[in-house]
Amino acid sequence: MTIKKMLLASIAIASVATPFAVSAETADKRIALSNNYAGNSWRQAMLTSWDKITKEAVSQGTVAAADAFTTAENQATEQAAQIQNLILQGYDAIVINAASPTALNGAVKEACDAGIVVVSFDGIVTEPCAWRIAVDFKAMGESQIEYLAEKMPDGGSLLEIRGLAGVSVDDEIHAGIQAGVEKNPQFKIVGAVNGDWAQDVAQRAVAGILPSLPEIAAVVTQGGDGYGAAQAFAAADRPMPTIVMGNREDELRWWKEQKDANGYETMSVSIAPGVSTLAFWVAQQILDGKDVEKELVVPFLRIDQDNLEANLENTEKGGVANVEYSLEDAQKVIGGAN
Amino acid sequence: MKLSSGAIRLVIPAVSLAVLLAAVFYMQPRAMSYTGLNLLFNLAVPIALATIAQMLIMSVNDLDLSMGTFVSFTACVTATFLQTSPAIGILILAGAIAAYAALGVIIHIRQLPSIVVTLGMSFVWGGLAVLLLPSPGGAAPGWVRWIMTAKPPVVPMAIVASVIIAAITHFLVMRSSLGVLIRGVGGNQRSVERAGWSVVGLRAAAYAMAGFFAVLAGIALVGLTTSADANIALRYTLLSIAGVILGGGEFVGGRVSPIGAVIGALTLTLAGSFLSFMRISPDWQIGAQGAILIVVLALRLFLNRLEKREKNP
Known part of the structure; x- marks a missing residue:
């Protein structure tokens, strides 16, 4: 009797808890960022945003890891080798800002064949098996x-x-x-x-x-x-x-x-450099089993007369205005494409 | 321990490759499989071919600074003409090899420094590549893709290809009489000349062979990437030079080793993966890659000295 009660109770708790644990499915998944260049303020902001958002996601247990890799030189052959290394390291998804839209296709195909989700943004890749988050x-x-x-x-x-x-x-x-x-x-x-x-x-x-x-x-x-x-x-x-x-x-x-x-x-x-975080959430959603269109369009960042002060406040001296995306934003973008 | 000096030259690159490989396997056991080895080494195949090309130029005491742009150019030809109209594509590539032979002739007859001529040519090849593919694109011919993604039994393609490249070029450069003569031009040009050989012809042959292997490098690269862009192989210039030196070759004197060059190319590729598995930040990676090179070269200098001491006790 007590066991039955305990079982019932745990089922009740589980069903109550599920809506909060939205991403239990991806808790053991690891996502990597493959980036080709870090030499200007936009790219630096992009990496900082990635770091900030993914650290939160990892500490909340949404994903197991979200590591950023930048190639030492901005060269397609080097990034192709980097992607192949990421495949070997067993990541479940690779988010790419590509050095070339076409020269990474071979490596991207290898990743897809290994069952890895590939999401490209900003510098997108043309390989059909990858997702693209393009700017309009x-x-x-x-x-x-x-x-x-x-x-x-x-x-x-x-x-x-x-x-x-x-x-x-x-x-x-x-x-x-x-x-x-x-x-x-x-x-x-x-x-x-x-x-x-x-x-x-x-x-x-x-x-x-x-x-x-x-x-x-x-x-x-x-x-x-x-x-x-x-x-x-x-x-x-x-x-x-x-x-x-x-x-x-x-x-x-x-x-x-x-x-x-x-x-x-x-x-x-x-274009907000925080688009890297949008790509992160899109990859997470795909890993979560969501049906996502291959071609997504990222909204551009618009500042108007009335929200100028707020945006300026968030912008570092010598930096760029930025927006970081949340899971909900990503779901909106995905929903818009479907 | 009686080893020939050629064998000693090969020992260091081979040992450094083995050490690196062991370290990679230790850090990433997944790499110790058929697909793992292929992923580790398949991008080394075009680098190995480019290294062989550079080695042929270096065997006549010259240096090719246009290797990267030339391989990019041939990659663009492969992804465009060789795919759409193979006859024209082959014609263009043959023309490019002929251009390399002509370069050898010009450098020899006018006594021009090869570094200057090839640096100038690098802009020509780069310009032609941009003309062919103003924006990245093109597609790999089906047969190239098939070769580069072939899955032979037991041993992955990348290893098979490396062994074949090493074996063929070893025969060509170390065993054939043409190879001996080409190395002779690097070692002592005047004695080759006095023996009645045409040094112009030999230099042209060395350059033409280099052009041929560079063309193969471009084709192999496109087979892996599936398409090309005009800047795809810019890094190959320095990688190929480093590969030759790492593999036991020298800048002057016709002292080169094809097997060493292939091993050198594999080691360079593996060094990149090793650093990436170590999670070294990109700011330090170039430095760390340099440090690996310096360690290997220092080891070689040390062994060279030992070798000399044994010769004159």
Whole structure:
């Protein structure tokens, strides 16, 4: 009798406890991060976010381990060898920020064949057996024009600052901006320069083209270049246009100064380096047996006039604005794709 | 203990490979299996081929700084032309080998430093690779993929391939008369010349053979990765030089060892895995890799000295 009671009690406890222990299925699973490069503030923030979120997950028993590996040199052959080592080390899932979209496919295939879940993000891999968390750069470009169309219904002349020539990200954001301008013909791009996602390059380029331009209503950018553009406009003593910002700390700080001084209004779009944590949760969900689409789209980070202060506060000096994702966020992204 | 100097040269690379392998097996028992060995060593196959190519250049006292970009270029050709229209692909690769032979001729006739010429060529090969594949892509020809992922019984493909490469090149360089002459050019060019041989022809032959093995390296690499990009093998320049030296070769004097070179390439690959299993932070990994190299080289210097002392007591 007592044994029966005990059994019943334990079943009751188990059924009550289950909803809380959401990831008991993955408690013994080990996830590895294979990263190809750690040499800039964005990648550093990405690794810090990974560290922070996965440490919590490990201490809560969601997963057994979540180790980060970075190759010593940013080379595809080295990362391929690293992935093969991770297979040997018996990880259940490998999260990859890849040095090349194609050159790792052989190693990724080996991992899939060994029954390992492979999730790629930011630098994605094309091997069909892997999951991809891609950024919708085109939407990022288009959203800038949409914001401007709302802010200035009469339209005006735009200056476009592009990124590094020949890189696919630059092409995609540019395509988004063009699509936005086509939909809102009241805007006209009167000039374009390459700012290489760097303040100093952007400042030089904008200063060079400014004398030949009519009055500029707004500057559309790709991130990392907004502060330099603002400096160029200030130096040329031209009226300050609406400059769309990225997520660097100096851009946000300048925006805040202007906002306090004269009520300057703009917005910021960027990719949060915390996308690594989204990839972590997606891998965890797949290990948990969830049905997840192979192609996922990561939302970009948008900062507006009213949440500027909050974001600036969370951003380290010289760092980048960031968002870390939770399990619920990941489930939302997965649900959106299904 | 009476060992020939050639055997002593081979002992150190072989022992260091065995020690590293034992350490890896100890840390990661999973590696001690058919698939485990294959995963550990399959990326060493293209490196071994590139090392052999570098060794052939070094056997005539030259150095090839374009090895990485050249292998990248041949990888791009493999993933594009060799896959879509094999005839044109083979033609391009044959042309590339001919270009290597021509380089040998130019370097010899104009008495140019090979380092400068090959450094210049590295930009040419790099540019051609970007022209072929402006963005990463292409696909491995089916037969290449089949060879590189073949599963022979008992011994994994990576080991079989390494043994075959070592055996063939050992015969070619150490046993055939052409090999002896090529090494002779490195050892004493004037005596080879006085004996009536064409040193231009020998240098061209050495370069052409190097080009051939580098082409094989590119093909093997694509067979493993399934596709290429223009920067896929940039690291091979330094890896191949380190592999030759680690395997008992020397920069001058035509003293090279094909078996040692293959072992050297395997050791370099294994050193990377070893450090990764040790969980050494990436900031220290390059340094640690260098430390392994220095330890092995120091051992060799020590043995060389012993060898000399035995010769002149």
